[in-house]
Amino acid sequence: MNKDAYLPPSEVPQSAIDDFAERLHRHLQNLIPADFEAFGARVTAIVDDMVPPNARDTYRTPFYVIGLATFEVGNLGQKIRRYQFVERYKFFVDMPDTEIGMAFHEHCYEVRNAEFYGILERGEALIRFAAALAAELDSGDEKAPSKYTRNFRRKFVHRLRERHRRTHAHERPSLVSRMLQIGEIKTKEERQVLERFLRNTYSTVTAAFEAIQEKLQEDERIPSMRDPVTFQKWYLQRVDEEAATMWHLFTDALSAAVKMPNDTSGSSNCEATQKG
Template identity: 30%
Template sequence: MPDDAAKKTNGKIVTKETVQALSMWTQDALDKRVALIDGSREVSAPTAKAISRRLSENGAKTFTTVRSLPFLLSNEVLTYCERIRIYPFTARYREALKATSPDMNAAWQLHSNSLRQSEVYVIQERGKKLLGFAHQIAVELDIGTPARFMKFDARFNKKFERRLRDRHRVVHAHEKPSLTSRVTDMMITSDDTTSEDVQNHLMSLIFKMADMLPGEKTDDRQEIMKRLLDVPNMYAKIADEEAFDMINIFFEELKATLVKG
């Protein structure tokens, strides 16, 4: 990402300053291009159509000249990257939730498992569409760069394959559920009336999950429980790193879309 944006990250945490720097980079890159051509020129029919797909009829009327395009795209980038910035909160809502009943707690356990996977999919789809829009603007400004939205899609799929696959498993009943989904499903149905056999099976699944956590394999139950208790912190940290990866992949493809070199 741009040096200004990189300096405004907090470790691997995407900040508001990072997002604003990426938006400003977008406008600056396009402003430099517009300065070389006739900025008062009306946008072409394909670009006008692309704008109308993203804005209301009244909103689209504001962006009819080439000169208006840098601000439009930078604002779209700002909105999209802000969504990436708040993505890690899907792993932190539980810190703010005060369950008023066992049912509320069970509902949260169930829904939070699918919320995060779905948000990854939303970010992928919106990023792909935004890069397609950015390419249309690049064409309008005669930048001469290739479309990169399919490259973004492929890179995103590869990086977040597990989350996207889990989303598919959650949605489609014919799919074999992941271990995490199986544990979640069993936890929301378990209570004081659950049979000992079911409780033992649930504990067995939980310990299998512990084997997947970082660290050397161990049979020490105390160490396993320690790792399991640290899962919420690890869960949140991984979400921060995922957002950082998302914004990096997006920016690299955006740069390749808007800057010839």
């Protein structure tokens, strides 16, 4: 991996996560009437699934319930932010041999695809929790969790599909999966088979790539892989944009779930990415 291609993560800064969690906490606190004592059975059941049995009595007051919600929002924000780092591991790890390096690249690919599924599931659960809180305070949108799931699946259908392919044996592997699973070449015959496969694959991918490029504006075109440094920098930026999109999908849906006004101060790089 060429170290000159490295770019630090550019999206979902910690300050944006902290700011959103703080605004959510303040908004929920402001919704609670002075005489409000405890949430009902629905919220209590959700909380009981989130905390250890010996801590449940503590999480019966509105203060602790709201604190739990905002704490988990911060945790998911960290998970989304750290997604950007997975693709960057390879810049900091020197592999002792080719086989370990190939296993490491395949593992990173598995982790990235798995993260989408985890963020989707945890995001929907948190939005459902927030909507239940708000509903008991006469404020919220209980359709927000399903809207989030629908929008997330539509945006990241290829990532979720790839995770499914690599998990279930009945699915046909994608081209990327096949490339990652190529073993160490030990014989002349193996090399000949691989070279034939790569030649066929290269011609197919190149034709598809050129057809896509022709349909794009000049500033949207993908850099050539013949310039690996430029291509890798471009790829890292796309990874960061995925994190930004996940963060926006989550925060927009959660804000809708509790009817919290959107922040108009423009606190992160994410909005610029969405428009770019």
